[in-house]
Amino acid sequence: MASLDRPQPVNLPVDWTPGSWRGRPAVQQPTYPDAEALAGVQRELAALPPLVTSWEILSLKRHLADAQEGRRFLLQGGDCAESFVDCTSDVISNRLKVLLQMSLVLVHGLRLPVVRVGRFAGQYAKPRSADTETRGEHTLPSYRGDIINAPEFSLEARVPDPRRMIKAHARSAMTMNFVRSLIDGGFADLHHPEYWDLGWVTHSPLADEYHRMVAGIGDAVRFMETLSGSEVHNLNRVDFYTSHEALLLPYEEAQTRQVPRQWGWFNLSTHYPWIGMRTAALDGAHLEYFRGIRNPIAVKIGPSAAPDQVLRLIEALNPDDEPGRLTLIHRMGATQIAAKLSPLLDAVRREGRRVLWVCDPMHGNTENSSNGYKTRRFGNIRSEVEQSFDLHAAAGTRLGGVHLELTGEDVTECTGGARDLTDLDLERAYRSTVDPRLNYEQALETAMLIVRKQAQIAAPASA
Numbered sequence: 214m215a216s217l218d219r220p221q222p223v224n225l226p227v228d229w230t231p232g233s234w235r236g237r238p239a240v241q242q243p244t245y246p247d248a249e250a251l252a253g254v255q256r257e258l259a260a261l262p263p264l265v266t267s268w269e270i271l272s273l274k275r276h277l278a279d280a281q282e283g284r285r286f287l288l289q290g291g292d293c294a295e296s297f298v299d300c301t302s303d304v305i306s307n308r309l310k311v312l313l314q315m316s317l318v319l320v321h322g323l324r325l326p327v328v329r330v331g332r333f334a335g336q337y338a339k340p341r342s343a344d345t346e347t348r349g350e351h352t353l354p355s356y357r358g359d360i361i362n363a364p365e366f367s368l369e370a371r372v373p374d375p376r377r378m379i380k381a382h383a384r385s386a387m388t389m390n391f392v393r394s395l396i397d398g399g400f401a402d403l404h405h406p407e408y409w410d411l412g413w414v415t416h417s418p419l420a421d422e423y424h425r426m427v428a429g430i431g432d433a434v435r436f437m438e439t440l441s442g443s444e445v446h447n448l449n450r451v452d453f454y455t456s457h458e459a460l461l462l463p464y465e466e467a468q469t470r471q472v473p474r475q476w477g478w479f480n481l482s483t484h485y486p487w488i489g490m491r492t493a494a495l496d497g498a499h500l501e502y503f504r505g506i507r508n509p510i511a512v513k514i515g516p517s518a519a520p521d522q523v524l525r526l527i528e529a530l531n532p533d534d535e536p537g538r539l540t541l542i543h544r545m546g547a548t549q550i551a552a553k554l555s556p557l558l559d560a561v562r563r564e565g566r567r568v569l570w571v572c573d574p575m576h577g578n579t580e581n582s583s584n585g586y587k588t589r590r591f592g593n594i595r596s597e598v599e600q601s602f603d604l605h606a607a608a609g610t611r612l613g614g615v616h617l618e619l620t621g622e623d624v625t626e627c628t629g630g631a632r633d634l635t636d637l638d639l640e641r642a643y644r645s646t647v648d649p650r651l652n653y654e655q656a657l658e659t660a661m662l663i664v665r666k667q668a669q670i671a672a673p674a675s676a
Contacts, residue, residue, distance in 0.1 A: 232466055293649075378461070378464045527539060570613055570614075588639060626652070
């Protein structure tokens with residue numbers, strides 16, 4: 214059927230089906246003990262209602278195309294890995310509050326619309342560096358996220374269970390339903406940004422600066438409404454999209470569907486799936502799966518990526534150079550980004566390929582603290598963001614967004630930031646089962662430094 218959004222591309226995927234990935238090497242996949250039970254779960258998932266719609270997906274793709282051209286900025290953030298027990302109203306609303314507050318800072322400072330994408334409602338799988346974990350004399354399968362197994366170190370918990378995919382779908386649906394209800398009910402209303410405040414950060418060093426910004430925006434809104442004699446429209450809701458790493462391919466395949474009045478296939482488990490660095494092999498199963506879906510997609514790019522490899526990825530995933538289709542999320546680390554990113558930017562610019570460049574300053578800066586915690590230093594995160602802006606400016610390309618692991622909870626998982634957290638502070642409230650996340654203060658500080666850095670880069674151009 215012909216699309217109402219755009220004509221069919223010249224280079225339609227050849228010999229592709231939602232399950233054609235099975236003919237390629239598939240890494241980071243669990244070994245399920247019962248293939249029949251897995252197939253039964255996939256059939257059940259395929260019959261459940263979709264979590265997102267094709268028109269939401271295509272709307273996001275248009276917004277990302279704007280971000281490629283500098284007309285919007287992408288804010289993508291959320292948990293490193295969601296857990297079933299955290300599917301609660303408080304955790305979800307706090308996470309939404311953080312992203313709304315960050316987007317308000319960015320809109321106010323960048324003078325651009327912000328594309329808000331939550332790294333949740335499906336982020337239940339995580340890649341692991343080893344298939345097994347050994348404690349003492351016992352070796353068990355690694356914990357791969359709640360969609361696959363449980364974190365407790367026991368055989369019963371660690372054996373992959375396909376029924377967990379049904380639980381993940383249900384919790385994703387509950388999360389998305391609650392977020393949509395909050396937004397439709399006025400939770401994101403710019404007339405009342407005080408709804409977004411988190412009680413535990415009332416005395417944050419950043420609170421005064423943020424509240425002055427909110428007061429200024431409130432005054433501007435009231436002034437505009439006084440002049441017009443009516444309410445300014447579209448200030449009471451925002452567009453909000455979801456994303457997750459599409460790691461567990463049987464789950465993604467089961468929710469890949471064709472829809473009426475559109476050509477092609479859509480992954481209807483999320484708006485914006487991405488491929489992680491460990492699963493981005495050109496001949497791999499993940500690339501095969503992603504090349505056939507119409508969603509906007511992203512790929513994580515690390516310091517080992519070579520320019521020719523990146524160009525082949527672009528050609529495989531976006532042969533028609535479709536606007537908004539492909540995002541490259543670079544995650545180099547503060548000490549490597551200067552040497553590793555520039556050649557990639559130059560190669561893509563020379564080829565004239567259309568991509569959205571996004572900085573993930575989290576994953577390349579993971580280290581172990583002096584007291585044994587997996588952590589990230591805020592100073593390194595800040596450095597990678599700032600260097601990213603500088604390197605893009607020097608290359609004649611554009612940094613169009615950030616990708617962050619963050620939470621609205623009162624955690625101490627990354628050191629530094631507004632309260633200058635130390636290694637000893639990690640012991641107070643370290644809750645992540647996988648990767649360390651920015652807390653509210655550190656996330657808001659990141660939004661503010663983005664604004665300041667962009668203003669610094671823009672100043673010479675306007676002088």
